[in-house]
Amino acid sequence: MTTKLSLATLKDVSGTASVPSYDRGSLKAGIVHFGVGNFHRAHQAIYLDDLFNLGRDHDWAIVGAGVLPSDAAMRDKLAGQDFLTTVVEQDNNRSGARVTGAMIDYLAPGNAAATIAALADPAIRIVSLTITEGGYFINPASGVFDPTHPAIAADAADPGAPKTVFGLILAGLKARRDKGIAPYTVMSCDNIPGNGEVTHAAVSGLARLSDPDLADWVDASVAFPNGMVDRITPATGPREIGIVADEYGIADAWPVFCEEFKQWVLEDNFPQGRPALEEVAVQFVADVAPYEHMKIRILNGGHAAIAYPAALLDIHFVHEAMEDADIRAFLAKLECEEIIPVIPPVPDTDLNDYFALIEHRFSNPKIGDTIPRLAQDGSNRQPKFILPSTADRLSRGEDVVGLALVSALWCHYLAGKTDSGKAISFNDPNIDRIHAAALAARDNPAAFLELKEIFGSVADSDLFRRRFADALQTLQRDGTRATLKRYLEGNLAN
Template sequence: MITKLSAAHLPTITTASVPAYDRTSLRAGIVHFGVGNFHRAHQAVYLDALFNLGQDHDWALIGAGVREADEAMRQKLGAQDWLTTVVEQEADTSAAHVTGAMVDYIKPGDSAGVIARLADPAIRIVSLTITEGGYYIDPASQKFDPTHPDIAYDAAHFDAPKTAFGLILAGLVKRRDAGIAPFTVMSCDNIPGNGHVTENAVAGLAALIDPALAQWIKSAVAFPNGMVDRITPATSEREKKLLADQYGIDDAWPVFCENFKQWVLEDNFPAGRPALEKVGVQFVPDVAPYEHMKIRILNGGHATIAYPAGLLDIHFVHEAMEHPLVSAFLKKVEADEILPVVPPVPDTNLDDYLALCERRFANPKIGDTVRRLALDGSNRQPKFIIPSALDRIRDGKGVTGLALVSALWCRYCFGTTDSGATIEPNDPSWARLTAQAHKAKDNPRAWLEMADIYGDLAKAPDFIAAFTKSLQSLWARGTTRTLQDYLADTL
């Protein structure tokens, strides 16, 4: 028997754990922009666990979105009373639980409705998972881009902004004018210094409107840095069917994820916060070492395996880890070139952390796809791969492996795998990337001409030489032979 997920049907669900708290007792304390799978498998899960302890029921979530595509999520979640089934999977175990931390979701495009919620004194935190590409960062300088058309629009239409940052700013101004203390703005995206980046976006937009407003933002509003981690693939019909077949639950948009999760936060919440330390969140004075480790080793590792696996027509990430060349490539690049430029992390052995990442990547039940890892390289490479290469160039160290990662990305963006299969567009800048990749087939330096992505790295002779040699090998000999040469130290 299949049970349609809803508040009314929670008492009949026996195959998954359900909220142990009275959801009618919840009161909103957080507005969250970007209600995607990761948020529902991470922040919402931590809050659900806290509510199950009988604590902090005034910190429930209200969703918000700024894209038309967010409406589909809102409608599906609304039809099931904002509930989500989260299925945690490891190689030999699976467990499902229904989370109930969300109590509402504002219709995308309703700027007035979002701003009104943000001005409510009950809202003390505004959080975001809007992806690495959603912060209007210039890839080369890694600084806020105030010239972006979306930002320019919000600056000119401050009464009805369209971006998350415009809405946040409008909400803060409304609170200030009403004598209400500012909420804390908390990024939950994989960006180095995500709190600083978010502050730069909000204050940068404010500076276009009124420099004094920008100064107020910087002095009055808290933007804690945080590191978040949980491998969470996209939901497809496969996951919906698995949930129905194995657990008898009909959820319009379930989330499947690994069992592992981590959240490290700076404790900078002047308006208050939920007691998340009681459910495993680490509060530390400085998040930078943790996020540096995670972004370089885990996210950099994902980028390292994504493109060779994609070129070899491998579909799932665990299948990539089963491929001896791809897994060996990951291990060698990490050990030789990434780990040596990752600073020490408190109470953490980096070799052990890499081994943990490798085990997580190899989880056969997650169903994470290579295509997801390869998505949006134009935003991810400058954050996950290029910084490690820059550090090594600065230290006078070799970059053969990291240059090969970049060459594999270039070859992937050409738009065909080694077998000749078409690679469908997989980046917001796909047309541009494909055009540059075609030029680079005969002139590898054409790829490095994308100064907004490569910055100073494109001027480094050692990186240029290593990249050129790698790309020429990929075209002349293919991915398999090139990986073999690299692993034999003959590339």
Template sequence: MDGLSNASLGRLGQPGPLYDRAGLRAGILHFGVGNFFRAHQAAYLDRLMNMGLAQDFAIIGAGVMPGDEAMRQALAAQDHLYTLVEQSAERSQARVLGPVVDFIAPGDAARLIATMADPAIRIVSLTITEGGYFIDATTGHFDPAHPAIAADGQTPEAPATVFGLIVAGLKARRAAGHPPFTVMCCDNIPHNGAVTREAVVGTARLSDPDLAAWIEAGVAFPNAMVDRITPATSDRERRLVREEFGIPDQVPVFCEDFTQWVLEDSFPAGRPPLEQAGVEFVADVTPWELMKIRILNGGHAVIAYPAGLMDIHFVHEAMENPLVRGFLEKVEADEIIPAVPPVPGTDLAAYFARVAERCANSKIGDTVRRLCLDGSNRQPKFIIPTIADRLARGLPVTGLALESALWCRYCAGVSDSGAVIEPNDPNWDRLTRVAQAARQDPAAWLAMSEIYGETGRDPVFAGAFADWLARLWREGTPATLAAYLGR
């Protein structure tokens, strides 16, 4: 079977680009060409292009990490085409997308900078994961002393980080007399535009304070809320896309049929008419952001760790377990949803019901292990702020303390059955060491100030955490969940 390519498109028998890809012109450079970007931002652009719009906003991918090279090679072999499979509980629908037209190799800083200096590039966007922003969890702000950032400050002409590269690109634009591009973060972090601004300005300040001031005054960093469940691609997905749709794609993307993008409209250099593809433009994205991060992402964490300890593989299987689902529903109703401010035009209970429905979608094949990934970066963003808010208001945190205890118990490295939990966090070795010590001394876990900050020292939270952790070790996850649920 021929591989996926421009030449093979007409023989596939599946929907593909309705536009002439040869006529596309690049207008966006994107860092982080992973599955979420390809199911979300690129899918919106493909939809616009199929309407005859945004032909000058094609996407050039950019790799920074060595691991990006495999994706670059795979996409290049397919003329940068890939298959998106959208799945509801009732049906699956595949289409081939073509808005990505090039992909710059990791390490090619000169080409990246030259591309960003081109005035045709009006947006530089990012999906580099929650942990990619060099945030000091103790302060909650960008850490310019991080060794990678400090190195870019010492040698700004040869940057290695995303932020050093963006600074170099903006410096080249200013030198050429071109207006700056907009920097659009699509990562799942609170106030993502503001966080990105702080990282770019902070990196620039290390080597060129005047440039930093120019960036701070003139570069737009719109905040955004992005949402689409997009699991990792494995041999399972490659086989399904070949057998069910007849597409020989090495890097297909499977995702749910739900998608949402709420975005602040701050694009001085111009933007695609994304509102015509379903993007909601608002003056302040904060209410939507908090809703999604606390209810959906916080909810994912509530599902993840008990399911991981009970050796449940898929998220939909976790939702079929009455203890896991009951835990999610009770923690959301009692503690998470009440800590979410009102969102214009949105019923929060209905929003959560839709979240639960999405998590139960058996077609997605999302794994519990993916939800458990990178807790050291995700917990401070998705769970601990809700705990802190409730403690400040004198409200109970019983269920959220149990979620934290479940995370700690998971990081000890063995499930309830004794099965080994493979490393699942950039800081796994340390987390495992501390989690095992916490079996005898729960305070050791909460003493990780870069994760818990002042919240870990609150006696109400610490007491509830210690009680739940002891019970998890003594009685196991099912019995502990049943006790919490009063069953």
């Protein structure tokens, strides 16, 4: 028997899941969050739920905000259970469920006026975002805001009826400025180097297209703290919904599964105040960059490295990829020989110990994280997670055999078939262009490197071009496993 999750049934589900110790009715909104996906509900919302359970800062509850039409489904499901979420935390030796209540409302997509009104409320002091790496309208190769993107151009032409996250944020800021209300802090929670700076560039860059004075005010008055976020959170499907129902007796329309580990490192730049997140283990530091480099290159880069060989070998789950001796050894050799050596020191952190933790986390069989999730959106993830390490090594005159192999594996994957001949289903906003380039690379490897918006100056390196071509031709001729073995034996580079 299952119990439908709601405020009215919290007592009923408390036998199998921990539930909020605070009165949800005591919460007041202090944050508007764009991008209410699984990661947000397993990360930022968890930290706030922990804080509220301590009896602290009940005026910092979350109001979700939808932008895309697809957000309506999430909003409807969460509204049907009073915006509660079942979060199942899973370690190798432990699983446990909790119900979180940090979100108290969710603004439906398509109603810009209602969202702008909420943003103009003086009670809202932070606006946060989890909109994925590809949601910031930046050139993948340069990391620079792209003011020519059609969605940005449309918001610039009609700033009173914005349709993008940044158009809405800017309209809210303008409303506050016009009313003499102090601006909120804008806090990115996405895996992007310098995510606060990138967000600032998007908001200010959009403003400059239609209202330079507003852009100047944003530059002078609005805080955009950088932050590093970390928690492995797979997608939700029938499997996860079924586990919550069968093992915990809870009917949750969109539960979240995640690993037990979580981390959040933030610059303490919140002029209008912030919740006391240091009470629940958020690290506040003067400079987030070292932590970002470590996490994005070792963890996210590691995910990108194993995604494509695993996909080509028809491996579905991440922990199964780590059980494959060749893939695990490939990851270790790549990280220890090419990625970790170009990462700057991180305070009070041994990078080799950090990588050992990553190996352990990737190997967790309880989470059910999937290779298709890691393989999606490569056109945005490769330039952020892999190619910066490549560029750093090339600038130092160092070899890139393993990193070039990662790029070649991505190209080989994009050709469309696994080594066994199965068709690959893609999930990438730029798939038409990159798939065509991958097909052209079957005869001419350099054709793939003509994706300059992805590879940037890396593609100009003769060494990289040679290493990439060698790896891709070996993959095409001998297959994924034989190529991995050649790399592990030190025989891939000619």
